[in-house]
Amino acid sequence: MSAADPPVTPARWSELRRFTAARVALGRAGNGLPTAAHLDFQEAHARARDAVHSALDPAALEAALAPLGLPVLRVASQAPDRRSYLLRPDLGRRLRAGDRALLPAAPGSLLFVIADGLCASGVQAQAPAVIGHALPPLRQAGIPVAPIVLAEQARVALGDEIGGAMGARLVAMLIGERPGLTALDSLGLYLTYAPRPGRSDAERNCISNIRPGGLSPGQGAGKLVWLVRAALGQGMTGVALKDEQPLPGRLPP
Amino acid sequence: MGFAQAVGGTRYLFPDLRTLLARATPLRSGDVLAGLAAGSAQERVAAQRALADLPLRHFLDEAVIPYEEDEVTRLILDRHDAGAFAPVAPLTVGGFRDWLLSEAASPAVLAALRPGLTPEMVAAVSKICRLQDLVAIAAKCRVTTRFRNTLGLPGCLSIRLQPNDPVDDPRGVAAAILDGLLLGAGDAVIGVNPATDSIETTIRLIELLDAVRDRYAIPTQSCVLAHVTTTLLAIERGAPVDLVFQSIGGTEAANRSFGVSLALLREAREAALGLRRGSLGNDLMYFETGQGSALSAEAHHGCDQQTVEARAYAVAREFSPLLVNSVVGFIGPEYLFDGKQITRAGLEDHCCGKLLGLPMGVDVCYTNHAEADQDDVDALLTLLGVAGVTYIMGVPGADDVMLAYQSSSFHDGRYLRAALGKRPAPEFAAWMERMGLEAASGAGELPPRLAPALAGLA
Structure with a gap:
C-alpha cells in the first residue's frame, strides 16, 4: 500500500x-x-456464471462408470437447450419423446440416475465415485440395482418418470447443484421411494454438498445406503423419514 | 362473473378474479411459465384499469381458490374482520391506492386496518403501484415484535446473522457468528440453515447457537432452520429451541408440498411456547416465503405467483411470528428472471407483508443462474432500507457457502445502517456498546469479551 x-x-x-x-x-x-x-468476489461470480453453462460429457461418464459392471443408458428431457432449461423447468421434468422406450424394466430395484442439473462439472467428477462406494454395501444387503441412466437437461423430478417407467422401488437422482461462488462442483442426491410422475419434494430425502470441502463421495454413499435401508424398511422417503444416523463426535464443551 | 376493459381499440375480457389479477401483474418469468401472464403490454394495462375499478368488497365475494378446497382460503375469509375493514369498504382498488398514499393513511390508521385486509386486496393494490408507491406505503407500516429483544422499532434495521456451513461443522458456524457479531449482525436472529435435516445435527446446532448466545450474553434469539417436524422432535428431546422455523406457501397444496399444514404449525408453536424461553415477548415463529414456490409444486390453482405469495402472509400472521422474510431471488430465473424482476418482487413482498401486519424482512439475493449481480442487491437493499424493512440477511462476504447463492453481507448491513441513519434493535445496540464491538471491529480485533474459545474455537 x-x-x-x-x-x-x-x-x-x-x-x-x-x-x-x-x-x-x-x-x-x-x-x-x-x-x-x-x-x-467478482471473479468467483464470473466463474460461477460460466459454470451454469457447462455440459455433461456422456462418453467420459460412461467410461468412468464402466468398471462398476452395470449397463448405462442415455436419455434427455424435453428441454432442447440451456436457456429453455433455465426458463422452463417443466420441460426438464419430462422425458424427451421416444426416450421412454429405451428404458428396460427393473422392477423392485434401486435406480441411479445421473443428471446434469444446474451445473455438470461436479456430476462428472463425483457421481461415479458415489455409486462406486455405494454398490458394495448395497449388493451385500441384497438390494438389486438397475442399469444406470444418464439424463441431460434434467431436473430432479425427471427421475420420477424414469423410475416409474422402469418400475424401480427407489430412485437415487445424482444431480448437479446450482453453482455457488465457493462450490462450482457440488453434487446433490435425491432419494425417492416408489417413483412416479407427481411425487412432491416433501416425499424425497436429500443429501447435498457432495464435493471437495463438503461431503466426500464415500460419506455421501454412506448416508445414501443408510437412507436406502431405512426407506425400504419403512416403505417411504420424505420428511417423515428422518436421518437419525448416529454422528461421530459431539460439540466441544 | 367476468371483467372487461377496452384499451387501444381492443376489448379485453378476464373471466374471473384470479385471471384479472394474473393479467394485471407486472411481467415476471414465473407467470409466463404458468401461462398466466398478460399476452401483451396493452392487455396488462387493460387488466390494471379493470382491477383499479374493482370495489375492494368484491374480494370478500369471490375467492381466487374455492373456500371448500383450500384451508388457506378458509383461514383468510374466516379471520376477516368486517369492522376493521369498514374505513376502506367503500373504496375501489384504485381508490385504495390513492388513500394508502394519502396522509389519511397514517401509521396508526394502517395498523388498525390490518385485520380488515385480505392478502388478495393488498396483492391487487400492489399490482397498480410503482416502486416508489411500494416504498412509501410500506414506510408507514409499523410492526413491532419481541422475543429476547425488540424488532421493528422506527429508526431500527435488524440483521439475521446467517452462519451456514457446508457440512454443519460447529467451528465453521462459530467462526461465521463471530465475524457477523463484529460487524453488527445478529439482532434479528442467529439462524443457521442446516445442510441436512438430520435430527442429531439439528440438535447439535441448536445447542451450539444457544451456548454461544448464552456465553456472550447476547440479547437475541437463535434458530436452526430445520423442517418443523424436526424442530418438534428436537423440542421433545429437550433441545433449547428459541424459534420455530418453517417455509410456507399460500395454498393448502403448497404447504402440503412443504410437508406442513395449519394444524402442524399450530402444534409446533404450542410446543415452543411451552418452553417459555422468550424474556421480552412470545413471538417465536420464523417463516420464509417466496414467489414461485406454489407454482414449482404445481399448487398454485391458476393464481399468479405474487397473489399466492401474499396469501402465504395470511398463514404467517395466524401464528404471531417474530420474523417473516421473502427469499426473493432464491428460487431462480424461471420465476424471477433478472434484477429488475427481483427488485419489484422484493418491494411487493415487503409492502404486502407489512400491510398485513407482518415483521417483514427480505433476503435480498440471487442465484448464479439468474441475470443479476451484487449491483442489483445494492439497489434493492437501499430501496428496502428506505421502505423501512424490518431486517435483512447478513452472510459472510455475501456468499453463502452452503446454500450456494449470494445474499447481503455483514458489510452491506453496515452500509445500509450508515447510509440511512438506522440502528440495531436497542437491546442489541446496548450489548454491542458494552462489548466494545465497534471500536474492536474498527481496529480489526476481537474484543476480549468475545473470546473465540467460548465459541469452541481455540
Missing part, C-alpha cells in the same frame, strides 16, 4: 479464517469491502 491509498482497516481477526471456507475476516474499507476482497 502506498501513502496515497485510502486507509483500509487491517483484518486482525483473520485467524477466524482457519475454521471456515466462508468469506470471514475480510476487513473493511469504511463500511464496504476492501478492493481486493471485492474483486475476489
